[in-house]
Amino acid sequence: xxDPIHQxxxxxIATVGHIGNMPxxxxxxxxxxxxxxxxxxxxxxxxxxxxxxxxTRLQSMVELSYEFVAxxxxxxxxxxxxxxxxxxxxxxMFILILNLVGMVPYSFTVTSHIIITFALxxxxxxxxxxxxxxxxxxxxxxxFVPSGVPAWLLPLMVAIEVISFVSRPISLSVRLFANMLAGxxxxxxxxxxxxxxxxxxxxxxxxxxxxxxxxxxxxxxMLVAVLQAYVFATLTSIYLNDALHPGH
Amino acid sequence: xxxxxxxxxxAPAPGGHxxxxxxxxxxxxxxxxxxxxxxxxxxxxxxSRVALPRVAGILEARHKTVENDIEAAAKMKAETDxxxxxxxxxLMEAKGRAQTIAGETRDRLAAETDAKRKALEADLAAKLxxxxxxxxxxxxxxxxxxxxxxGDAAEAIIKQVAGESVPRASIDAAxxxxx
Numbered sequence: 001x002x003d004p005i006h007q008x009x010x011x012x013i014a015t016v017g018h019i020g021n022m023p024x025x026x027x028x029x030x031x032x033x034x035x036x037x038x039x040x041x042x043x044x045x046x047x048x049x050x051x052x053x054x055x056t057r058l059q060s061m062v063e064l065s066y067e068f069v070a071x072x073x074x075x076x077x078x079x080x081x082x083x084x085x086x087x088x089x090x091x092x093m094f095i096l097i098l099n100l101v102g103m104v105p106y107s108f109t110v111t112s113h114i115i116i117t118f119a120l121x122x123x124x125x126x127x128x129x130x131x132x133x134x135x136x137x138x139x140x141x142x143x144f145v146p147s148g149v150p151a152w153l154l155p156l157m158v159a160i161e162v163i164s165f166v167s168r169p170i171s172l173s174v175r176l177f178a179n180m181l182a183g184x185x186x187x188x189x190x191x192x193x194x195x196x197x198x199x200x201x202x203x204x205x206x207x208x209x210x211x212x213x214x215x216x217x218x219x220x221x222m223l224v225a226v227l228q229a230y231v232f233a234t235l236t237s238i239y240l241n242d243a244l245h246p247g248h
Numbered sequence: 249x250x251x252x253x254x255x256x257x258x259a260p261a262p263g264g265h266x267x268x269x270x271x272x273x274x275x276x277x278x279x280x281x282x283x284x285x286x287x288x289x290x291x292x293x294x295x296s297r298v299a300l301p302r303v304a305g306i307l308e309a310r311h312k313t314v315e316n317d318i319e320a321a322a323k324m325k326a327e328t329d330x331x332x333x334x335x336x337x338x339l340m341e342a343k344g345r346a347q348t349i350a351g352e353t354r355d356r357l358a359a360e361t362d363a364k365r366k367a368l369e370a371d372l373a374a375k376l377x378x379x380x381x382x383x384x385x386x387x388x389x390x391x392x393x394x395x396x397x398x399g400d401a402a403e404a405i406i407k408q409v410a411g412e413s414v415p416r417a418s419i420d421a422a423x424x425x426x427x
Contacts, residue, residue, distance in 0.1 A: 086296030
């Protein structure tokens with residue numbers, strides 16, 4: 001049966017150089033990321049090239065993406081949160097395009113690598129911490145001190161708040177990574193059943209069952225691909241809201 | 249058909265992937281992070297500097313256009329309302345004036361008719377009195393003629409019957425007494 005892990009292997013295209021001892025390797029993952037950046041940029045720039053009052057279809061799609069992310073940011077982080085809008089929009093489009101491209105058969109899913117999703121989460125958390133301290137100074141630490149809690153309970157509550165804050169980048173990155181990884185493994189396994197059953201003589205009569213399941217899973221994975229991008233954008237907005245308003 | 253496929257699927261399985269689970273292969277992390285930083289940094293700069301301001305500009309322009317159009321429409325509606333009010337006022341005034349004119353004309357015509365009727369009546373009355381006078385005169389004249397004729401007749405009768413003439417004055421006196 002087809003190896004379900006094979007699809008996550010990085011393929012070296014070229015070794016571009018060395019940083020210290022570490023070889024800088026251009027892989028297909030890097031090409032997909034750069035391709036996604038070009039695709040997103042072309043999408044937005046071509047869509048808005050007409051600057052039409054009554055939008056064309058492409059311009060309407062660009063405006064819908066813009067309004068959708070702007071609505072997410074506004075509802076979670078308020079109007080002040082709009083200063084982080086370019087970051088959230090970039091994150092959303094980057095994850096969305098890479099997730100969807102990963103759904104194309106034989107393509108590579110960049111977001112199924114933990115290091116990429118962790119880097120995305122790190123950007124969010126570092127933005128929260130750096131902006132939080134820049135805007136509020138030590139008041140930002142008030143994030144960890146819930147108000148209206150009796151003094152004897154405070155050490156416990158602060159400990160819980162700190163753990164919850166520290167686990168955010170982990171949960172943010174693992175959620176996206178695990179969803180993409182598990183979905184693609186499941187798809188591959190069920191799709192792999194189809195040729196395996198067909199090759200097993202009379203068992204081939206059962207082949208339509210895993211095929212139907214694969215089709216259903218494909219639909220589910222399309223939903224997951226879009227949903228995870230949205231979840232990432234929403235959680236980013238919520239965490240940024242903490243940086244804007246650290247008081248509880 | 250089944251035989252070669254089974255061998256080919258069975259063969260790579262044991263030797264399969266030697267490098268472990270690729271997403272956890274830390275050798276690739278450095279390169280991946282570098283290219284991620286390049287790609288995402290580029291995306292962020294392009295979005296925040298070029299792409300998103302353009303979209304925001306378009307949305308802003310549309311918002312302004314719609315707002316201006318609504319404002320213009322409201323202004324036009326106000327103008328229309330004012331025009332309708334003015335028209336209605338003019339209509340009311342015209343109606344009032346028409347009524348006044350009609351009333352005046354009616355009164356004037358009535359007065360004229362009245363005057364004409366009165367003049368006619370006066371004329372008729374005058375004619376009537378004149379006619380009555382003429383009648384009276386004619387009557388008097390006729391009466392006078394009657395006395396004359398009666399006197400002539402009496403004189404002739406007396407002459408025929410008595411064969412003598414009576415003085416005219418006494419005949420006349422007698423006739424006047426009889427009539």
